[in-house]
Amino acid sequence: MTRGVILLNKKMGFISILLICLLLLMGCGQLLLQIGIKEPKVIKDLAYDVTKKEDCLIYIEEDDVFVPYLVLSSDYGGNTLLLRQYLLDDPMPFNVNKKFGWSSHEYGAYYEGSYIDNYLNTEFIETLSQPARDAIVDSTIVITDKSSLGNTTYATMTISRKIFLLSLKEFNNAEFSITADEGKALKFFTDDFNRRVADFSDGKKSPNWTRTPSIWGTYNVITIGSVGTGSGMPDSLIGVRPAFCLDSSTPISQRTDIISDQAVYVLADTDS
Numbered sequence: 001m002t003r004g005v006i007l008l009n010k011k012m013g014f015i016s017i018l019l020i021c022l023l024l025l026m027g028c029g030q031l032l033l034q035i036g037i038k039e040p041k042v043i044k045d046l047a048y049d050v051t052k053k054e055d056c057l058i059y060i061e062e063d064d065v066f067v068p069y070l071v072l073s074s075d076y077g078g079n080t081l082l083l084r085q086y087l088l089d090d091p092m093p094f095n096v097n098k099k100f101g102w103s104s105h106e107y108g109a110y111y112e113g114s115y116i117d118n119y120l121n122t123e124f125i126e127t128l129s130q131p132a133r134d135a136i137v138d139s140t141i142v143i144t145d146k147s148s149l150g151n152t153t154y155a156t157m158t159i160s161r162k163i164f165l166l167s168l169k170e171f172n173n174a175e176f177s178i179t180a181d182e183g184k185a186l187k188f189f190t191d192d193f194n195r196r197v198a199d200f201s202d203g204k205k206s207p208n209w210t211r212t213p214s215i216w217g218t219y220n221v222i223t224i225g226s227v228g229t230g231s232g233m234p235d236s237l238i239g240v241r242p243a244f245c246l247d248s249s250t251p252i253s254q255r256t257d258i259i260s261d262q263a264v265y266v267l268a269d270t271d272s
């Protein structure tokens with residue numbers, strides 16, 4: 001009889017421990033909900049300024065291939081900013097000139113209407129899937145006014161674009177005497193300088209264009225390289241890193257068939 005009571009007590013004790021563990025797990029779940037940890041449902045949930053995660057990635061379809069994009073900010077003019085993680089496969093000129101060399105009156109470093117500005121908003125945007133194109137919103141970006149080039153007046157203006165290059169200011173919070181301030185520094189880059197550097201998808205190194213000209217002349221454009229900032233002539237072949245914004249409420253979902261044995265985020269209406 002005594003032995004049976006002992007076994008019963010042991011069994012009840014084990015059940016009690018299980019109940020306590022279950023209650024603790026339920027309590028932890030409620031605590032996580034209370035502190036706001038949740039599964040990302042919309043694009044702004046992935047943004048670096050929300051998650052503080054360096055791998056704040058979503059995969060966007062380009063020419064039937066899914067490409068990683070960094071989700072940099074949940075509030076870029078009220079929308080969520082994405083930046084391609086890798087440079088486009090082909091380096092490109094910022095601007096083109098049919099003759100050798102640039103004269104001061106040609107303003108080769110002016111962004112609006114430049115070769116790269118036109119390319120991003122005509123040819124490149126057409127490489128994106130229809131769901132991605134539908135989700136992209138117009139962004140108001142700050143550029144250096146043409147009147148500042150060669151005159152060092154630091155004047156800026158705004159234009160509206162679907163696809164664009166980031167500015168030097170957005171990559172770097174430092175003040176430069178040779179450039180105007182175009183927009184605000186992005187925390188993703190100010191938290192770690194090395195994040196400004198991008199490579200081609202095969203690992204090859206290259207500087208990449210910003211949309212920022214040097215105002216000490218009319219035909220030098222600021223670039224981002226592995227050792228810091230530099231400049232290039234507009235017709236130089238340099239890496240291109242497109243950026244664009246989505247409405248912050250754009251729904252997202254996970255897929256496991258893009259990268260083997262890994263769940264990644266995509267736009268929710270991307271074809272499965």
